[in-house]
Amino acid sequence: MRLGFNFTLGDTYDMVQRLIAERHIDYCEFLIDNFFCVDPNELAKAFDCPIGLHIMYSKFLEADRPTLVDFAARLRDYIDALNPIYVSDHILRFSHEGRAFFHLGEIDYSTEYEFVRDKVLQWQEIVGQRIHFENYPSIMDGGREAPAFFERLMKETGAGVLFDASNAVCSNRNCGTPFEAWRNVIAGAQHFHVAGYRQSLIEPFISLDTHAEALAPDTMSFLENFRSVFDKPGATMTYERDDQIEFDDIVADLKLLRNLFGVAEERRHDLAVSA
Amino acid sequence: MLSLPSRTDRDLYPALMSPVLCANYPADHKAFVRIDVSLRIYWHTLFDICPELLELSGPDGMSIFRPFMAWAGEKKLAFDWSYYLWVYVWLRQSPFKERLLADDKYLRSIMAASAARWAILDRGRDCGIVIGCADTKNLVIGWKCRSVRLGREIELIEPEEPLPAPPDIFGYFTLQSFELDIFPGWQSLAR
Numbered sequence: 288m289r290l291g292f293n294f295t296l297g298d299t300y301d302m303v304q305r306l307i308a309e310r311h312i313d314y315c316e317f318l319i320d321n322f323f324c325v326d327p328n329e330l331a332k333a334f335d336c337p338i339g340l341h342i343m344y345s346k347f348l349e350a351d352r353p354t355l356v357d358f359a360a361r362l363r364d365y366i367d368a369l370n371p372i373y374v375s376d377h378i379l380r381f382s383h384e385g386r387a388f389f390h391l392g393e394i395d396y397s398t399e400y401e402f403v404r405d406k407v408l409q410w411q412e413i414v415g416q417r418i419h420f421e422n423y424p425s426i427m428d429g430g431r432e433a434p435a436f437f438e439r440l441m442k443e444t445g446a447g448v449l450f451d452a453s454n455a456v457c458s459n460r461n462c463g464t465p466f467e468a469w470r471n472v473i474a475g476a477q478h479f480h481v482a483g484y485r486q487s488l489i490e491p492f493i494s495l496d497t498h499a500e501a502l503a504p505d506t507m508s509f510l511e512n513f514r515s516v517f518d519k520p521g522a523t524m525t526y527e528r529d530d531q532i533e534f535d536d537i538v539a540d541l542k543l544l545r546n547l548f549g550v551a552e553e554r555r556h557d558l559a560v561s562a
Numbered sequence: 563m564l565s566l567p568s569r570t571d572r573d574l575y576p577a578l579m580s581p582v583l584c585a586n587y588p589a590d591h592k593a594f595v596r597i598d599v600s601l602r603i604y605w606h607t608l609f610d611i612c613p614e615l616l617e618l619s620g621p622d623g624m625s626i627f628r629p630f631m632a633w634a635g636e637k638k639l640a641f642d643w644s645y646y647l648w649v650y651v652w653l654r655q656s657p658f659k660e661r662l663l664a665d666d667k668y669l670r671s672i673m674a675a676s677a678a679r680w681a682i683l684d685r686g687r688d689c690g691i692v693i694g695c696a697d698t699k700n701l702v703i704g705w706k707c708r709s710v711r712l713g714r715e716i717e718l719i720e721p722e723e724p725l726p727a728p729p730d731i732f733g734y735f736t737l738q739s740f741e742l743d744i745f746p747g748w749q750s751l752a753r
Contacts, residue, residue: 296707296713296714297707297709297710297711297712297713298713300710300711320685321707322707322710323685323706324689324706324707324708324740325707325708325709325710329709329710330710333710344683344685345685357687358685361687380571380572380575382640383575383576383578383579384576384638385638385640386579386638386639386640386641387640387641387642388575388578388579388600389579389600389603389604389607389641390578390599390600390603392571392572392575392578393570393571393572394570394571394572395570395571395572396570398572399572425571426571426592426596426599427568427569427570427571427573427574427592427593427596428569428570429569429570429571429572430570461592487595487598487599488598488602489589489595489598490590490595491590491591491592491595492595493592493595493596493599495599
């Protein structure tokens, strides 16, 4: 399992360089559409490690085709320059009746499957690339339908799933989605996310994917129990932290992940060669 | 017992941006908490970025937040990058108007917040946005991230030769390079 860190804006640049230099991470994941005004060649030279590209605001379920074609044309420049390990995006709602959500919305898995499948096919065709779509940290009970939805989506579109382990933990805590229901999705996925979460401020408490806390014990237990399903050749796991960004805290969590998954195959090879 | 549909997030979409609709859900139900989480982010997006506004409203912000969100719902505001500018438009016709206009720090904060939000959210090809207001000669510019080592940048400009005032309270134009070298005229805010 290769470990990575999410790079969303320049203020963590020095920290990410240190994470790479001290070998706490093996690759870096750009939130790529934050950097659409940066020269692709500058991005390609930014970090001396493999790169993943994570898309935040394609809004591919809502945007019209010309907008997506233009977005994809710019994305392609970065794909060509950075040769990423993967390209990933989100299946969620950014707005309702033209009005923006500030806390993004989950889709209805049972009634929107065909719509989403067609949009996924169209979006992959426009980008010219297999895309890995991230699961949502479900709150409402409809989230229990997510594992079957993603399993079917992978089969029928050739898309991948960027499986967010802590989102699945939130979904388990909030609406009881069994971890076991994700087994086939995890087995078919190569790229993963993990992060901390916190409880809502009011009861009945729900768990929110906040990327601002240490990894929770139940997240680590989930990873331990499914370790052999997660880990596979070429697998990646990005540790996401968007707030409360403290180097020592991040390294502590990365060490937990390294202890669990061991040194990545690729790194073992590097170490053998250098020895 | 909840009689409203709440199986999925989708059942709650209209309430996720409406304190009025939120009140239809019992406070001990998960749907209420889900909506509350959503509404809190609208609140924090406003007051964490423009904390000066709490001087007008009091510490919980609710005397601004609730009526503004109701008004925004009636107007069907898109809640795009111009979210903060519409708060100013609402404040200008509210009981807070006199105090709002007595100190330009509120306007500066609001214009900077909207410029920053454009730079964060816009995925078009433009590099920057210039925001003008009929209540000031100053301009605020928001620049997208232009280097891997930098974030977005916000500039306050006090032009030697002021641009004509926008026809509405606010106007904006976008820049296709990282230079302020054109004035193509003001665009009005979309709702």
